[in-house]
Every structure is written in C-alpha cells, then in structure tokens.
C-alpha cells in the first residue's frame with residue numbers, strides 16, 4: 001500500500017478514536033480530531049465543548065487555581081491538563097456538587113455562603129473543588145493544613161480569612177453527616 005493511502009487510513013482511525021470522560025458521573029465520548037483536538041485543555045473542553053462553564057479560567061497558565069477540578073479525586077489544574085490525558089478518568093466539577101435528588105447544595109457550598117467566603121466569585125469554584133479534595137482526605141484539618149491545601153488558589157477579593165473559616169465550617173458540617 002502506498003504512503004498516501006496509509007496516511008488516509010491512519011487519519012480515519014485517528015478521527016474515530018474516542019476520548020472517554022466520566023464527568024460528574026456522566027459518561028462523555030468525544031471524537032478525537034473532531035470534538036477534541038490533541039491540544040485542547042480540559043478547561044477548554046469543559047467550558048467550550050460541554051457547556052460546563054462553572055469551571056473558570058483565570059490566568060490560563062497554572063498560576064491562579066481558578067480552573068481546579070478533581071480527577072480521580074485529586075485536584076488538578078484543568079488549564080494545564082490536556083483533555084486527551086483524561087481518557088478513562090473520573091472528573092468532578094463544581095456542577096457535580098449539587099445534590100440532583102434533593103436540589104441541596106453541598107455542605108462546602110453552604111459553608112461558603114454562610115461565611116461570606118466570596119465577593120466576585122471568580123475563584124470560588126476552584127476554591128471549593130480544592131477544599132473538597134482536602135476534606136475527602138482529611139476530614140478534620142487544622143488551619144495550617146487548610147492554608148497549605150489552598151495555597152494554589154488565589155483570591156483577589158476576600159483576604160482569604162472567610163474562605164478558611166468556611167472550610168473549617170464545612171468540615172464540621174461534613175463530620176456531622178457521617
């Protein structure tokens with residue numbers, strides 16, 4: 001077979017290859033070369049291809065944490081993660097925190113509201129996802145542990161204290177639920 005035909009066949013295979021992502025419990029199959037390009041970031045795919053605009057893009061270069069989502073339970077920067085790297089992974093975004101059966105917000109979301117832990121709100125989805133990852137692995141963190149876990153998430157508005165208070169409060173709420 002000549003090289004040109006090989007290229008066509010390989011190109012066709014490439015076009016049919018699917019990237020499978022489970023996002024907030026729902027399976028998405030995206031065709032590589034069509035719905036996902038090899039250079040697309042997860043943040044781009046979530047927002048521009050899947051309409052999940054709760055994840056924010058602040059700096060788009062790994063500095064602010066606004067784009068934080070969870071991949072297999074661990075916080076990642078979706079602006080620095082290629083969608084093709086997420087094939088077969090479980091992704092959790094801020095949209096997944098609402099209890100779809102009861103319509104209730106997640107205790108971390110409630111605690112942020114009760115503590116006045118946001119102003120413009122742009123950093124908040126990323127903050128909440130980082131906090132969720134922390135409280136999953138450490139249900140009773142100290143203030144120092146919270147500061148450390150949240151050190152990759154920047155906020156220009158709040159001065160951070162209400163955010164740390166909210167995470168303390170969320171931890172109490174979540175311990176009360178178990």
Ligand code: FES
Pocket residue numbers: 056057058059060061062063064065066067068077078079080
């Ligand atoms: S948008 Fe990803 S770290 Fe700022």
Ligand code: FES
Pocket residue numbers: 117118119120121122123124154155156157158
């Ligand atoms: S609430 Fe505005 S950046 Fe954090």
